[in-house]
Amino acid sequence: MKQRFKEHIKQDKEEWGLPEEVESIEEMIRLYRAGKISDNEFRRFRLQYGAYGARLNQDFTMMRIKVPAGILFPDQLRRLASLSEAFSIGSVHVSTRQNIQMHWIYLDDVPEVERGLVEVGLTTRESCGNTIRNIVVSPFAGVCKKEPFDVTPYAKAFAKFFLRNTLNQNLPRKFKFNFACCEEHNLSKIADMGLVPITKEENGKIVRGFRVYLGGGLGPASFIAELLEEFTNEDQLLPTAIAVIRLFDRLGDRINMHRNRMRYLVHDMGFNKFKELVLKEREIVNATKSIYMKLDIKDIEKPTKGLISIKPFNASNEYKRWFNTNVVEQKQQGYYLVFISLQMGDISANQLRELARVVEEFSGENAIITTPQQGFVIRWVLGSDLPKLYKQLSSVGLAKPGALSITSAVACVGTTSCNLAITNSHRLGKEIQQRLLEKGLDKDKDLEGVTIHISGCPNSCGQHMIGTLGFYGGASRVNNTLTPTYNMLIGGRIGEDARLGRVITRVPAKRVIDVILKMISIYKSERNDKEKFTQWIDRILEGRGSNIKDVEELRKIIEEEAKIPDADIDADLYLDYGSDNKFTAKTARGECAA
């Protein structure tokens, strides 16, 4: 079966883990339990190894596994399955930064889990704490029709260069790299440093380079990154990154926990000043660089054409529905990307095992990629294999349609695990997805490009600022009762013309779905001929709406829709999803900053 694929498509497997680190984790926990090191010292240590405290319970921790470029191999999927059953909750969670998270692990089991990860080449090192976090890469990289070249080798080289590098072991705060593959599949403007590949012609030769964006990021205060220079030659990529990190390390705020991300430094100083410093610092980096300071770029050779074409067959409606929103043609003719939409990133151990088998049979690169939409994508799938692949995926609940549609909402873990969460954004996301799928909204072409993002607090792990419709959790008094609510934003988007969403109003948790549906029905009656939902939102933001002119007028309608009767009439409307208890807003200290 597998001989159909040329060996050379296969992704190289990197060994991210280090066996000796398992022992040092074991030793540090022993010292900590024996009272030999302080809480703070230990906290810093464990965050460096991706162990993040669980919600309001000292015994447990979340472990975040760093997955550079989101690339996972079948044996790693199987190992994640068995570790999640033995030490976690029997399922794992895919994060928006392509990490894998395992929740509700005993702190004292961390060494055992790490050992299991390291054995298959994985690590949790530098997935939390004040370090360079996972390198995010567009899952289309290498197969995208619009990309100038494959950025995957650059991203992997970055991951290799910076992991355990002394440059970034104690930054003022975390630092995020996002690699785009093209202008569209592009999260570059919401990262500390975003990289978009471009080429130009120089003396008749094609030269590779990047557009480097700096100072973006989402959080309680979000910023869109700004462009450093028109063209950064590929050989200046690493010197530029090092220059930026050195500046951040030197000048970043180490005192005020709420303002120590690099975006505040850039913002406070002004981008032009920051840019000047970066270019100057880069000269110093270049003047003093050593032979070790080099990226190891190995381009992956790829076939340009699949061997087998799709034969016509009698496709079921379910298959067509899935095909329309989950399957995308690669630039290599005859090959396809197959997206797997999970429920807010959650996948069970049994599904992981099945996925491993499916990857071995159908993926030409014998690997799977995690996506920033909290799902997976299997790539290099031959067109002729799609019906069979669909059948196998659907038999284990992994062929949910709508992967690239409005139905695939994105949500952080919320109160299911996080100390900072006020609301159960995770469950709300699942409810939204289910409801929108029931309504068949994945099939609605007018809603193409619409995204829904939900966070359980203002900290934006669910990236509510970039959703066409965004929601972030809070607690407010509604009719004199403390109620889980969401602040609703509209108009966020990513890409080259990225834009942060604008807050509209506050909606009780149990009214969010109604409000989403209301927005769609308003759009349907307000749209101009053939106008898409996202275009209508643009008009509203510009005050050029039809009957409803602007945000103010839209707000009034949404507020009407969001109203709930008194608690003695319908008490359920005052509870959060997934809970029968009276709502309270319990939070504890966050763990991001060590």
Add this chain to the structure above:
Amino acid sequence: MRKIIIKPKELLNKLDEYIIIDARKEDEYKEGHIINAISLPLARVLDAKDPNELAEVFRSVGVSNDDKVVVYDDIFGAIAARVAWTLEYIGNDNVSLLSVTFSKWKSMGYKVEKRIRKRKEAKKFIVRVNDAILATADYVNAISKTNNKILLDSRERLNYLDAHIPHAINISWRALGNEDSILKSPEELRRMLKNRKIDRDKEIITYCGSVGTLSGLAYYALKYAGYENIKLYAKSFKEWKALQLPIEEFKNATYWDLSAE
């Protein structure tokens, strides 16, 4: 010395030395079982009301106090463990668990047969109740934070978080074995237990959700790791809840919603 775990090859080399008990349902047994095995479904063991009745169950299928016994099942060793523990409780110390499940045995290409094996009834089974390995609800209820006892919940993590007996800690039964064996190696088990500060000088009481199967497996995992002072709360959380004894719940997080099941 008695072995806790017998590997397939060891068993095949000493087939005449052991009575092999298949603890699965009788129908499953009839469809094929390990060579020489007799059938004794867990349900029959659980039906017996007291040690005397239990002894009679074993005697009637041809097992006495001194016989060397190997038990197996097809659900991770949990059913087998509960049968083995029962035998130990009424006075047969020569009981072992097969290291693999029936499915694994079959997939390894070892011999199975359909023939129904019956042993002659044993002449007698002298009941010598080993109370040291049984914990009752009262006993568990007396556990406090300071009395050097560890209460170990063998259910899966979400069930444990949801509600458990006060002071219990959780090691899911799924952490005890791996794909090759119903129990990990003693070294691996010891390493895990040591990390969790479960010391060998403490008394450990295991329990699970209903009748002491998963916790029976934990009982033998501890034994296999070299622990000696272990009790099984055989009636487990099912009885505990029925008796309306205090439980500990964790309601500050909506962890169930994080599950993909």
